[in-house]
Amino acid sequence: MASVVISDVRKSYGSLGVIHGLNVDVEDGEFVILVGPSGCGKSTLLRMVAGLEEITGGEILIGGKVVNEIAPKNRNIAMVFQNYALYPHMTVAKNMEFALRLAGVARAQRNARVRRAADILGLTPLLDRYPRQLSGGQRQRVAMGRAIVRAPQVFLFDEPLSNLDAKLRIQMRAEIKSLHQRLRATMIYVTHDQIEAMTMADKIVVMNAGKIEQIGSPLELYDRPINLFVAGFIGSPSMNFVEGQIEGGDFVTGATRWPIPGRVEHNNEAVIYGIRPEHIALRPGRLQLKIDLLEPTGSETQVYGSIEGIPLAGVFRERISARSGECLSIEPEVTHVHLFDKRTGRRLDTQSA
Ligand code: ADP
Ligand code: MG
Secondary structure: OOOEEEEEEEEEEOOEEEEEEEEEEEOOOOEEEEEOOOOOOHHHHHHHHHOOOOOOEEEEEEOOEEOOOOOHHHOOEEEEOOOOOOOOOOOHHHHHHHHHHHOOOOHHHHHHHHHHHHHHHOOHHHOOOOHHHOOHHHHHHHHHHHHHOOOOOEEEEEOOOOOOOHHHHHHHHHHHHHHHHHHOOEEEEEOOOHHHHHHHOOEEEEEEOOEEEEEEOHHHHHHOOOEHHHHHHOOOOOOEEEEEEEEOOEEEEOOEEEOOOOEOOOEOOEEEEEEOHHHEEEEEEEEEEEEEEEEEOOOOEEEEEEEOOEEEEEEEOOOOOOOOOOEEEEEEOHHHOEEEEOOOOEEEOOEOO
């Protein structure tokens, strides 16, 4: 296994810059996930690590060695894509050993490695089947098997689950995670699905427009997003944002006053108040949420509405019998309030009183 260091890496296509100097340290055995909106450069970065794209500037190191000029096949990495085209005329076993055959690995070795990978992935009973005889999830597992047999130093995944249905995605999520634990391999995994990122990663890199917004553990990003972009991107449903200002220890917008934690130095400055839907409590208080839409999922109730015209979503454990047009008395849980500078979008620190 090996560490991966991405050091001031840039990428341009002609005069169009798409990656603007990124730094990421992936430790040996770590599971790092790159997230960000479509087009922000996730695949490009991964393909540069794989050697499938030239690096315009900076360095990439695998296992402490600069690989900028090293061909993909000599980087000791394996990549699993979203479109994991299997060879339709080859059995599962043949699909899995194909790269080993190309690399000139002897038959006995090939068989041993395929058997071990099949065992790890639960593919042993399927080794003689053809891809058309497999479900979507089984095919995806074969694609992972092809990567595992090569025993790479680093696994790269580019949205490997986005073609699967929701239920299968959840199952494969757990399988990839346990695979990581069993192999103790270094993995870099791209997704635009922030739930995938939250549940699988040791460390998440949030990208936006070819830059890094924040790097941290899933809970660090959830608890202390560094700016409005990360706050809005991590968490589902998304964090509510309300514009207003700090006045005498409260957040004030229009005619309403909202609680804030501790003291804030930023009196009379324009701020954005952030509160996640799951951090709003049903409690008699000063804020009235007028209901537009109420969605009971069984385990919880999602409410979409507004407070004096400001849109706000809440997620509650309680069953709610109120109807659209009626009001709920709510209160943001003050320890979960986030404040951001409206001008820069950066997080403002609050001090406990
Ligand atoms: P993501 O994977 O985050 O959706 P990509 O890495 O695929 O984003 O793309 C990042 C940006 O680079 C996009 O704006 C995309 O249009 C551009 N891009 C990707 N490949 C090429 C290419 N071969 N030529 C020109 N622009 C490209
Ligand atoms: Mg992509």
